[in-house]
Amino acid sequence: MCSTEWTRRYFLKNAAAAAGAVAAVPGVAFAAPRSTPPQARVTLTNVRVFDGRTVGAPTSVTIENGVIGFSPLGTRTIDAKGAVLLPGLIDAHVHLTDVTTLQQLTAHGVTTAMDMAGWPASHVDSLRHQAGLTDIRSAGVPAAEPGSIQSHLPGFPASALLTSPQQALPFVAARVTEGSDYVKVIVDVPGLSPDIIEALARAAHAYGRALMAHAVSAQAIDIALDAGADMVHHTPLDVALDPGTVAQYKAGGRVSVPTLTMMQGFAQLGIPGLDYAAASGSVVALHQAGVTILAGTDANLTPGIPVQPAYGASLHQELKLLVQAGLSNVEALRAATVVPAAAFGLYDRGVIRPGARADLVLIGGDPTTDITATGDIQRVWAAGVEYPLTA
Ligand SMILES: [Zn+2]
Missing domain, CATH: 2.30.40.10 (Urease, subunit C, domain 1)
Known part of the structure; x- marks a missing residue:
């Protein structure tokens, strides 16, 4: 399938039709052991x-x-x-593959990265605590609907494909056991039913974890907010969020990770109906309403995804896009430092x-x-x- 077709299906919510859209991933690359480099004094x-x-x-x-x-x-x-001198930058949405991606992040000043889907847990663990490189947190494997695009990603575990709310608590418990720092759910229309997403939010909160929702349409975002997701990742490319949705973000203290770099990349594919102005317009509205916005890029090397923002470099692009969407320079810098540090409970960083x-x-x-x-x-x-x- 060509990338244009992939994008059309992804955004037009015909998830089931995309079965088999994603090419096989090469073998998972594991991190080589690193000796500890000397600390600066x-x-x-x-x-x-x-x-x-x-x-x-x-x-x-x-x-x-x-x-x-x-x-x-x-x-x-x-x-x-x-x-x-700036505090090390934080990218609130990446997909890590191997140590090379950590090196690229570090070289661009991104010293903390929030992985938004990674499996198996042993691979995610191999990227943790790499001395001298970007410090990571990870969702582990996200919850998804059987037949969704995600479900066809290589190695995606069947246990993460949920069909009833009763599966939410065991799913979250398994993530916590594996070391997931937060829980991720793919919200799509059609997709997981709202009662499953609600059950995931309750389970995540019972375990002291935040619920991250992937949602790229206004309808999916409303479902995510109604269900109790703490952070909503992405912004629609068809229509800017309406005032009611923006008010719901604000009233519920929900956080937006708009991933403008990724949305701009999709819009630039030239597919009718996908307009970057919708994504940036949502950020304008969220910002004006005082909603917490984090800088995140969706940097990835996922086979089959036609937009792959570069690790590290893309965060600097995200800062520019956030400023173009109305954040002040200081607000954009805070969205990549102290604000995500607080939002993810990383109180040892984000400030000098x-x-x-x-x-x-x-x-x-x-x-x-x-x-x-x-x-x-x-x-x-x-x-x-x-x-x-x-x-
Ligand atoms: Zn992502």
Whole structure:
């Protein structure tokens, strides 16, 4: 099936018709064991720090024992005159394949990535705790409907194809046992029935996990919100969200991960009925209503998916698109740092303060005045380990 046809079926909700649409995936690549690289013990001097609100006057920041230190005594000094230091960036929606994808993320300053579907759990585990590389969280395998596009992905476990609400609790329990950090559900029309999605939300919450909903149509988003999903990923490409839906996000404290980069990629395929203006229009409305918005890209290498945003580089594109959709530069930066850190409960990162994880990006310009400056990366540290950027 050509990519245009794939996209048409994906967005026109004819999920069952797409059976067999996805090519076989090559064997899963496992991470090679890594030796632990040395942690930096260094003080950046004359560096201007983004504190979550503004870029301040030149100061010093020490990196020691993987965290931001309290004292520069005895550390090596790097003169960072003219440069700006950001907290390591967080991509709230990726699909990881192997260590190479972690390296690409790290090289682009993305030091935390939220994997939104990965299996088997042993493979996801092999990508966790890679010293000097992007720190990950994962949904593990998502819940999906039998016959859906996802159900045809190679290796997709039959146990994740739900047909009744009674399967929700065991499904979530299995994810928790496997180490999933949150639960993901594919909401589509036609797709899983609303009572199954509701049961998944209840089960996830009973286990202290948030429910992530994949939803690409206005109808699917309404189902996800009604069912109690905590975060809704993607934005429709046919029509912007209506005021009632936007109000429901706000009233329920729901979070949007619009993945504008991915939506723009689909719109650029030139398929009638898919319009990027609808996706960006939804972000305008969500932002104006004060809904929490996170930067996420949907970076993936999934066989058969015609849009595959590049790991790391795409987050910088997402920041630009968020600014074009009305977020201020500071709001966009927060949507990729402190806001996702809080939304995912990662309170050790997202801000530059003594004691926080030393996930840091040193860039050549001031992104509060020019958002594209985030792409001018000079140095990156992941939990205090400097990533070797090639010049
Ligand atoms: Zn995705």
